[in-house]
Amino acid sequence: MKNVTTDFPALMKHCLKHFVTELKDRDDFDVRASERKCVICSKMTTVPEYRFYEKKEWTPAINEQSINCKSCTDQKELAKVLKANHISTKEYLSKRFEKQYWEIPDDLKHAGFKNFLVDSNSNVFEAKRTSIEYVKKFTEIEPERRYNLLIMGNPGTGKTHLVTAIARTLRKKGFLVGFITTGKLLGKIQSTFNKGSSYTKEDIYKDIKRFDLLILDDLGSEAKSKDEFDWSKKELFEIVNLRIRKPTIYTTNYNEKHLPTAIGERVYSRLYNNTKFIKLVTDDYRKKFLIK
Structure with a gap:
């Protein structure tokens, strides 16, 4: 059985290639999980980041204005469901x-x-x-x-x-x-x-x-x-x-x-x-x- 911890960066890399346009046809980048502030409540949350080999800076895989913790994400999803069902x-x-x-x-x-x-x-x-x-x-x-x-x-x-x-x-x-x-x-x-x-x-x-x-x-x-x-x-x-x-x-x-x-x-x-x-x-x- 393959070691899950060892394979995690490879799995993250594979996933990001499907969701980040500039990574689609490239393999020359590193990935990591980083702690960033939720833009709604300011709690720290885990966000995937990537960095091209020739670069020093890490880039969040999602728009920085969209970084939400799980609790705030759940609240936003709940609001959508309530609105769809006409419930205040x-x-x-x-x-x-x-x-x-x-x-x-x-x-x-x-x-x-x-x-x-x-x-x-x-x-x-x-x-x-x-x-x-x-x-x-x-x-x-x-x-x-x-x-x-x-x-x-x-x-x-x-x-x-x-x-x-x-x-x-x-x-x-x-x-x-x-x-x-x-x-x-x-x-x-x-x-x-x-x-x-x-x-x-x-x-x-x-x-x-x-x-x-x-x-x-x-x-x-x-x-x-x-x-x-x-x-x-x-x-x-x-x-x-x-x-x-x-x-x-x-x-x-x-x-x-x-x-x-x-x-x-x-x-x-x-x-x-x-x-x-x-x-x-x-x-x-x-x-x-x-x-x-």
């Missing part, structure tokens, strides 16, 4: 994101503002009013003026119901909305390291940036061991950075005193960027809501 990119993303990033708890599938029943004289009502106002502003103001929410409180205080109501309302209005626990999102990122994974970490990062609104439920519950904590802190910081200037809603069972320990000081500090806090506090089974 937003419609395609909405359906894909629903399968991958829309994980409303089963008991809250129909949760909304109307069935979040509270006494109009209670502080709970103020939290509901703030959430309704968030939806109203989201649809009315310019995208760059939208802001984040961080909802803190004990389990059972209505955090997930409120953010589900926000998510379902805005999704019905045509916005790309993601709803997932931080633990599951980090799990998706971690699974990209598995052999044979069809997604890369960069693919997940691109998805995270695409949402008009991303809701990350149960912040701070994702790590159990020190190794997991160190890794999750790093990834959470990346996620928060990716969402700068894109509105994100976080919920957590931790208060301001303990959340920095649960997610790391750097992540917590970054959460203050353009974020409004809603505190849900229970005392002797009576719910008290503080908005600041």
